[in-house]
Each structure stands twice: as structure tokens, then as C-alpha cells.
Amino acid sequence: MSHPLAGSTAIVGIGQTEFSKAAGRSETQLASEAIVAALADAGLSTSDVDGLVSYTIDPVEETELARALGLEEIGFSSRVPYGGGGSQGVLLHAAAAVASGAASVVVAYRAIKARSGPRFGRAEVGGRPTSSHSGTTAMQWCSPFGVLTPASWMSLNATRYMHVYGVENADFGRAVVQFRAYAANNPNAHFYKKPITLEDHQASRWVAEPAIRLFDCCQETDGSVAVVITRADRARDSNRPVVIAAAAGAGLFEEEIASNHYRPNLEVMDGSVALARRLFDGFGFDRGDIDVAMIYDAFSPILLMQLEGLGFCGFGEAKDFIADGHLGLDGSLPCNTNGGLIGEGYIHGLNLTLEAVRQLRGDSVNQVESPTTALVSASRTGVILQRPR
Amino acid sequence: MTDAPAVARPSPIVTDDNQAFWEAARQGRLVTQRCHQCGRLQHPPRPMCPTCHSLEQDIIDLAGTGVVYSYSILHHPQHPSFEYPVIAALVDLDEGVRILSNLVDIPAGEVRIGMPVQVRFEPTRDDMAVPVFGPRDADR
Numbered sequence: 145m146s147h148p149l150a151g152s153t154a155i156v157g158i159g160q161t162e163f164s165k166a167a168g169r170s171e172t173q174l175a176s177e178a179i180v181a182a183l184a185d186a187g188l189s190t191s192d193v194d195g196l197v198s199y200t201i202d203p204v205e206e207t208e209l210a211r212a213l214g215l216e217e218i219g220f221s222s223r224v225p226y227g228g229g230g231s232q233g234v235l236l237h238a239a240a241a242v243a244s245g246a247a248s249v250v251v252a253y254r255a256i257k258a259r260s261g262p263r264f265g266r267a268e269v270g271g272r273p274t275s276s277h278s279g280t281t282a283m284q285w286c287s288p289f290g291v292l293t294p295a296s297w298m299s300l301n302a303t304r305y306m307h308v309y310g311v312e313n314a315d316f317g318r319a320v321v322q323f324r325a326y327a328a329n330n331p332n333a334h335f336y337k338k339p340i341t342l343e344d345h346q347a348s349r350w351v352a353e354p355a356i357r358l359f360d361c362c363q364e365t366d367g368s369v370a371v372v373i374t375r376a377d378r379a380r381d382s383n384r385p386v387v388i389a390a391a392a393g394a395g396l397f398e399e400e401i402a403s404n405h406y407r408p409n410l411e412v413m414d415g416s417v418a419l420a421r422r423l424f425d426g427f428g429f430d431r432g433d434i435d436v437a438m439i440y441d442a443f444s445p446i447l448l449m450q451l452e453g454l455g456f457c458g459f460g461e462a463k464d465f466i467a468d469g470h471l472g473l474d475g476s477l478p479c480n481t482n483g484g485l486i487g488e489g490y491i492h493g494l495n496l497t498l499e500a501v502r503q504l505r506g507d508s509v510n511q512v513e514s515p516t517t518a519l520v521s522a523s524r525t526g527v528i529l530q531r532p533r
Numbered sequence: 534m535t536d537a538p539a540v541a542r543p544s545p546i547v548t549d550d551n552q553a554f555w556e557a558a559r560q561g562r563l564v565t566q567r568c569h570q571c572g573r574l575q576h577p578p579r580p581m582c583p584t585c586h587s588l589e590q591d592i593i594d595l596a597g598t599g600v601v602y603s604y605s606i607l608h609h610p611q612h613p614s615f616e617y618p619v620i621a622a623l624v625d626l627d628e629g630v631r632i633l634s635n636l637v638d639i640p641a642g643e644v645r646i647g648m649p650v651q652v653r654f655e656p657t658r659d660d661m662a663v664p665v666f667g668p669r670d671a672d673r
Contacts, residue, residue, distance in 0.1 A: 288544065291633065292610075406577075
């Protein structure tokens with residue numbers, strides 16, 4: 145029996161604001177602008193929208209959004225925890241709501257002022273045991289030790305990964321060089337026309353040694369993106385729909401966002417192993433079906449750990465997979481063709497979904513030749529998108 | 534210039550679920566939860582045993598010895614409460630629980646995964662303390 149979410153819903157519109165270092169307006173305004181753009185792309189109006197989904201950590205309240213947009217009646221709303229790791233979970237929630245009939249048109253959105261507002265990468269000693277219900281209760285065990293940022297949390301996992309598999313920081317750098325090459329072609333990217341060499345990468349300063357240099361980190365960005373989801377049969381009337389062929393999420397015992405420090409073997413991102421089981425096995429896909437992939441790259445080490453956890457290569461083999469050029473346009477798995485979060489910007493992972501839609505529509509600035517199937521992975525949540533047949 | 538506080542390290546965030554750990558740390562003791570019913574050790578502390586769902590948790594003293602499971606030498610960004618580089622570490626304690634802490638009195642260039650370490654305590658603001666790890670006595 146096929147999965148009830150398999151192909152039953154579709155993305156019919158995408159929208160975004162500009163990405164910048166200082167948006168100069170509220171997150172509510174940013175989200176409103178992105179949603180209006182996404183609805184225009186979908187050929188729908190605000191009166192069609194009856195569902196909203198975002199991240200638990202998103203600052204835009206549903207009530208304010210409904211007031212700004214003039215939404216008459218919301219039948220479904222939900223939020224996904226795990227920060228950026230939940231970024232594709234918004235599509236799972238939206239697809240589940242639409243497939244079940246709880247809503248007919250759902251907007252998934254993320255609005256963030258990660259550069260001019262509260263920065264993830266700024267060292268702050270929090271007075272709270274958790275991080276705004278984003279799934280980081282372990283923060284309380286980090287802050288008295290100066291482990292204050294996502295990079296510092298994640299670097300503990302990454303150092304172990306490097307130790308077990310004999311990986312060096314330059315191995316991460318080869319992925320970064322590829323993403324910066326993609327970003328150099330993307331006028332919307334933070335690093336438009338700014339490619340780097342591996343030597344440039346190795347010359348960037350240490351953030352968390354020996355795992356993470358400055359160029360291994362995503363670009364904290366201001367902006368908003370939005371995605372419109374409705375039933376696949378209704379989507380046939382829309383402009384250029386993209387089918388949600390699979391959607392899944394996996395949260396594991398003792399695992400948190402970047403700080404899953406208590407799992408037995410941190411060299412394996414076993415949230416991604418579980419995601420792959422649900423996404424590939426659960427929906428009947430093979431890795432070879434994927435023509436283009438967007439993989440959450442808040443920091444470059446988690447790109448390698450996801451490639452392995454998702455099963456695109458063996459454990460410890462991602463460094464060779466990357467060195468062999470598989471992530472390039474001519475490779476077996478063109479990856480993060482917008483430049484990723486490292487090259488384009490950090491709208492907390494949901495901008496990767498937009499690039500997957502652009503690829504399947506043929507709209508990417510780094511277009512893969514006629515892709516039919518795209519993966520978006522955010523380590524523990526993910527979707528497989530397809531061009532309609 | 535204002536006078537820096539004598540102790541800069543921020544104090545831990547005390548909650549109903551973790552107060553036994555931090556009260557022991559204030560006394561210079563490294564402890565963990567042991568389920569009264571099934572004997573499971575647990576860190577960080579939680580209100581219920583995830584194995585048997587018992588609410589009775591004994592607090593037991595740990596030897597304070599373990600090995601470095603992973604580490605990271607933190608250079609940036611910097612917070613005025615800490616001296617840089619900060620060495621963050623995950624320490625696997627001999628009893629079988631893992632703890633996130635700092636390494637002290639070990640030069641950054643000499644930190645290795647698997648190196649044996651021993652607990653000591655550093656004061657924080659608000660007259661509290663946190664467990665940190667240095668070289669084992671026998672290694673000095």
C-alpha cells in the first residue's frame with residue numbers, strides 16, 4: 145500500500161523577499177511580503193488560504209500575520225520544533241493537513257532577521273534553560289561552559305566525526321568551494337560573484353578548531369520565504385506545480401538540534417539515518433532516483449554527515465564523494481545549487497526548498513539538465529519533490 | 534573602565550529537574566542520577582527514568598575520572614565571561630555517563646580524544662560552581 149502522503153499534495157507557489165544584512169522592517173512585514181509573492185506565483189489569493197505552518201522559533205505570530213494579510217479564516221495552524229532541522233517539517237505538516245482535509249491551502253513560511261536582529265552566531269549567556277521552545281533544552285548544559293553558539297555545539301560532534309573517519313577541515317572546505325561557486329552565479333546570493341579557492345577557505349579564521357572555520361559557517365541573513373501547498377489534483381490548475389512525493393521527519397531519543405551530545409556514536413548523524421528510512425524506504429524511493437539535492441548546511445561538517453546518514457555514500461566516505469566532484473552540475477548529486485545556506489544565505493533552511501522547486505521548474509541559475517526528482521534534507525526532516533508527470 | 538567581577542563565569546541555570554546536580558557541584562561533588570528502581574544512570578538529569586518510568590531518582594557521587602570523547606577549541610565569537618580559547622569537551626565518565634564541560638590546565642595543542650581527565654571545580658557568579666576537567670593526578 146502506498147503512503148497516504150505520497151504525491152497527494154503539491155507546492156503551487158513560492159515567494160521571497162530580498163536577502164540582506166539589514167532588512168530594515170519587521171519580520172511580520174517580511175513574512176507578509178513573501179506570502180503575497182508566493183500566492184501570486186500560485187495564482188491564488190489570501191481568501192484561499194486556510195492554513196499556516198512555521199517554526200516554533202519563528203517570531204511572526206499567526207494572529208499578526210492574519211491581520212496583516214487579511215486572512216479571513218484559519219482552519220489549521222502548526223509549528224515545527226528543532227530549529228533549522230525542522231525546516232522541511234513545515235512541508236510535512238502542510239502536506240499532512242491538506243491530505244487529511246484539515247486545510248485546503250496551507251502557507252509555510254519563515255521570516256528571520258538573523259543578521260540585524262538576534263544572531264545565532266553571537267555569544268550570549270542566556271538566562272533561560274531552553275531556547276524559545278526550539279528544542280534546545282541542552283543549552284542549559286552548555287552556557288556555563290562558554291559553549292554558546294550553534295557552531296560550538298556542532299563542532300563537538302564534528303571533531304568526533306573527523307577523529308573516527310580521518311577527516312580534515314580541508315575536506316569540509318571542498319564542499320564549501322563548490323557551494324561558493326554556485327553562489328557566485330546567483331544574483332540573490334550573499335556571495336554573488338565571490339567564489340573562493342580551497343586556499344582561501346583554509347586561510348579563513350578558526351571559529352571552533354579543528355572542525356569549523358569562518359567559511360564553513362552559513363551566512364546569517366535577513367529575509368523571508370514562503371511556500372504554498374494544496375492538493376495535487378487542485379494543483380493541476382495552477383501555473384507550475386511541484387508534487388510533494390514524500391515528506392517525513394525523525395526525532396530520536398537523546399537527540400537535540402545541533403547539540404545531540406548524548407547519543408552513543410556522534411560520528412553518525414543518526415537522525416538522518418532515521419529520516420532516510422522514513423523518506424526513501426517509507427515512500428519507495430532509491431538514492432539513485434534523486435537528480436538534485438538540497439542539504440542543510442548551517443555548517444559544512446553536517447553536509448558530509450548527512451550525505452552518509454542519508455545513504456548517498458558509505459560512512460566516512462563523504463570526503464571522497466565530494467572530492468570526486470559528485471556535488472557539481474556534472475556529478476551524480478548536484479547539491480545546493482543556489483549556493484546553499486553557506487553561499488546564498490540563511491533563511492533557516494526554507495530557502496533550500498525554494499531552490500528545489502526552481503530546479504524542477506527549470507528556473508535555477510545553476511540548472512541541472514531536466515531533473516524530475518529533488519531531495520531537500522534538513523538532517524532530521526526532509527521532502528522529495530517531483531515534476532508532475 | 535568598570536571593575537570586572539572577581540568571578541566571571543556565568544552561573545548555571547537551576548531548574549526543578551537539575552537542582553540536585555548543581556547543589557552538589559556547589560559543594561564540590563560530581564553526581565549523577567541513578568534510577569532507584571532499575572539502576573539506570575542518567576545525565577543530564579530528568580524527572581523520570583526513560584527506561585522504567587520511575588520517578589524515584591537517587592543521586593550518587595561519581596569518581597570524577599573519565600576520558601575525552603570529543604573536544605573543540607573555541608576561538609570566536611568571544612564573550613567577556615570567558616578567557617579564550619575556551620576548550621569545550623565531552624567527557625565520557627568511567628561510570629558510563631557523558632558530560633559537557635571545559636578542559637583546564639591542558640594546553641590547547643595537547644588536547645586529544647581519549648586522553649584521561651579528572652574533575653575539579655571552578656566557581657561561578659552567585660557563589661555556585663561548575664565541574665571542569667584537568668589532567669589526572671597520576672599524569673602530572
